[in-house]
Amino acid sequence: MDMIFGKNKKEQLEPVRAKVTGRIPTWLQGTLLRNGPGMHTVGETRYNHWFDGLALLHSFTIRDGEVYYRSKYLRSDTYNANIEANRIVVSEFGTMAYPDPCKNIFSKAFSYLSHTIPDFTDNCLINIMKCGEDFYATTETNYMRKINPQTLETLEKVDYRKYVAVNLATAHPHYDAAGNVLNMGTSIMDKGKTKYVIFKIPATVPEDKKGKNPLKHTEVFCSITSRSLLSPSYYHSFGVTENYIVFLEQPFKLDILKMSTAYIRGVNWASCLAFHKEDKTYIHIIDQRTKKPLPTKFYTDAMVVFHHVNAYEEDGCLLFDVITYEDSSLYQLFYLANLNQDFEENSRLTSIPTLRRFAVPLNVDKNAEVGSNLIELASTTARALKEKDDQVYCQPELLYEGLELPRINYAHNGKRYRYVFAAEVQWSPIPTKILKYDVLTKSSLKWGQEHCWPAEPLFVPTPDAKDEDDGIVLSAIVSTDPQKLPFLLILDAKSFTELARASIDVEMHLDLHGLFIPDTDWDARKQAPSQEEPDGAPDCCEAPQT
Numbered sequence: 001m002d003m004i005f006g007k008n009k010k011e012q013l014e015p016v017r018a019k020v021t022g023r024i025p026t027w028l029q030g031t032l033l034r035n036g037p038g039m040h041t042v043g044e045t046r047y048n049h050w051f052d053g054l055a056l057l058h059s060f061t062i063r064d065g066e067v068y069y070r071s072k073y074l075r076s077d078t079y080n081a082n083i084e085a086n087r088i089v090v091s092e093f094g095t096m097a098y099p100d101p102c103k104n105i106f107s108k109a110f111s112y113l114s115h116t117i118p119d120f121t122d123n124c125l126i127n128i129m130k131c132g133e134d135f136y137a138t139t140e141t142n143y144m145r146k147i148n149p150q151t152l153e154t155l156e157k158v159d160y161r162k163y164v165a166v167n168l169a170t171a172h173p174h175y176d177a178a179g180n181v182l183n184m185g186t187s188i189m190d191k192g193k194t195k196y197v198i199f200k201i202p203a204t205v206p207e208d209k210k211g212k213n214p215l216k217h218t219e220v221f222c223s224i225t226s227r228s229l230l231s232p233s234y235y236h237s238f239g240v241t242e243n244y245i246v247f248l249e250q251p252f253k254l255d256i257l258k259m260s261t262a263y264i265r266g267v268n269w270a271s272c273l274a275f276h277k278e279d280k281t282y283i284h285i286i287d288q289r290t291k292k293p294l295p296t297k298f299y300t301d302a303m304v305v306f307h308h309v310n311a312y313e314e315d316g317c318l319l320f321d322v323i324t325y326e327d328s329s330l331y332q333l334f335y336l337a338n339l340n341q342d343f344e345e346n347s348r349l350t351s352i353p354t355l356r357r358f359a360v361p362l363n364v365d366k367n368a369e370v371g372s373n374l375i376e377l378a379s380t381t382a383r384a385l386k387e388k389d390d391q392v393y394c395q396p397e398l399l400y401e402g403l404e405l406p407r408i409n410y411a412h413n414g415k416r417y418r419y420v421f422a423a424e425v426q427w428s429p430i431p432t433k434i435l436k437y438d439v440l441t442k443s444s445l446k447w448g449q450e451h452c453w454p455a456e457p458l459f460v461p462t463p464d465a466k467d468e469d470d471g472i473v474l475s476a477i478v479s480t481d482p483q484k485l486p487f488l489l490i491l492d493a494k495s496f497t498e499l500a501r502a503s504i505d506v507e508m509h510l511d512l513h514g515l516f517i518p519d520t521d522w523d524a525r526k527q528a529p530s531q532e533e534p535d536g537a538p539d540c541c542e543a544p545q546t
């Protein structure tokens with residue numbers, strides 16, 4: 001198992017043509033671009049946690065029924081510093097690094113202490129964000145790296161703090177129909193306050209002397225003061241509907257004092273996160289029209305949510321679907337020491353990822369009887385119980401147990417929808433199957449094969465799609481059988497049957513998230529042709545003209 005998680009993966013700089021079996025629909029033309037950790041040892045040093053690994057970008061270019069694969073490490077400052085020193089010199093989520101052991105440790109410790117918020121890593125390994133015409137590799141710190149989506153080259157380092165006062169930001173932004181980005185971040189102890197900041201980055205902006213930079217036009221949409229100055233909630237994503245934003249202030253918190261002393265105490269950032277099971281989860285609903293949170297205090301029991309699935313409005317209520325955990329054990333399981341041969345025993349989840357639906361009444365009658373249920377929807381058994389002092393306790397409906405890495409047809413984001421595409425996970429964090437779950441009929445379709453570990457499944461609609469599931473699902477499959485090559489799986493989203501697979505003779509890494517860039521998007525871009533375009537693909541054929 002360690003071979004799959006902890007082994008350093010080789011880059012595949014030249015595009016390599018895959019062996020396609022089955023038939024790839026001719027309308028499917030574009031690039032699946034994905035991100036995830038690929039290198040866990042540098043010289044003699046080794047990261048502790050799978051989320052620490054150096055970002056390895058990979059892409060599958062699908063053109064005229066063929067698939068071309070390439071991969072490249074993100075040349076972050078972190079990557080370059082590590083490679084130059086031939087050891088890990090930048091701290092990550094689960095590994096605290098000591099850059100220069102020869103230098104007086106106190107001088108470094110002092111510099112860390114004088115900055116309550118340390119300078120974080122730019123090892124952007126979680127996702128890819130589209131911003132205007134640009135693409136960025138993202139993580140959860142204040143840094144992003146612009147990338148060339150065709151060559152996977154690393155471009156500028158972007159510090160969010162230049163444009164909006166956030167020290168952390170999610171790697172799961174939302175996009176509206178015009179492509180404007182909506183994201184959230186945490187501003188720690190700025191002018192005596194710790195806040196959650198929701199901000200917008202416009203897709204189209206005027207050109208200035210340096211070209212177009214949508215980030216320069218970032219606008220704060222709304223801020224919510226954290227319940228605690230020194231321990232804001234940790235969150236990995238949030239939800240949107242047509243008129244509202246859903247933010248869960250969960251009792252999984254980042255302890256700022258612990259964080260500012262972590263370096264001298266010799267502990268990692270992960271140890272500064274703690275789940276407080278005795279606390280509540282506060283549900284903030286922000287009205288996009290007034291840019292203010294609803295005054296009612298909605299809450300539910302303590303839980304941990306990493307991924308929001310979707311949210312929408314129905315008959316005066318807001319419904320949101322999230323993957324919930326009863327504790328924060330998920331992050332614990334990804335320590336590489338657990339992901340070894342005995343991982344079946346070592347990495348048992350203590351709480352199973354569960355899809356739950358919450359319903360929040362948008363107009364709360366102040367005179368409603370205490371104890372009464374404010375949800376009268378036939379579509380859900382979720383309840384919202386009126387309490388005294390303008391408080392409402394939300395009780396979710398359980399939809400499905402054992403799934404993670406959810407995706408939907410994004411055209412339905414914020415709207416009523418039926419299908420969740422996800423990886424099926426049971427008591428271990430390893431996905432074994434891909435799942436299509438119908439939230440209406442509560443039935444599911446699955447794809448799975450022996451020795452196959454699927455990545456997050458991504459839905460791509462057909463150009464003339466009518467139904468929500470008119471399209472295909474893409475998932476990169478890593479094989480645990482050394483005899484079997486990894487492949488890009490292409491499923492018909494309706495029937496969930498295999499249309500084609502493109503096997504690639506490379507060492508493929510398990511990734512986290514990514515996006516699909518249809519060729520129609522390239523055509524719209526005026527990007528200069530890549531200088532790194534190779535002369536030919538090594539295995540047999542011409543490289544795609546990306």
Ligand SMILES: CC1=C(/C=C/C(C)=C/C=C/C(C)=C/C=O)C(C)(C)CCC1
Pocket residue numbers: 051091092093120121126139140141168236269270306512
């Ligand atoms: C470096 C760093 C962080 C990094 C967090 C990461 C890298 C989280 C990855 C989460 C994933 C991959 C979740 C998947 O569901 C924090 C804790 C935000 C803050 C302190 C500095």
Ligand SMILES: [Fe+2]
Pocket residue numbers: 172236306307513
């Ligand atoms: Fe995620």
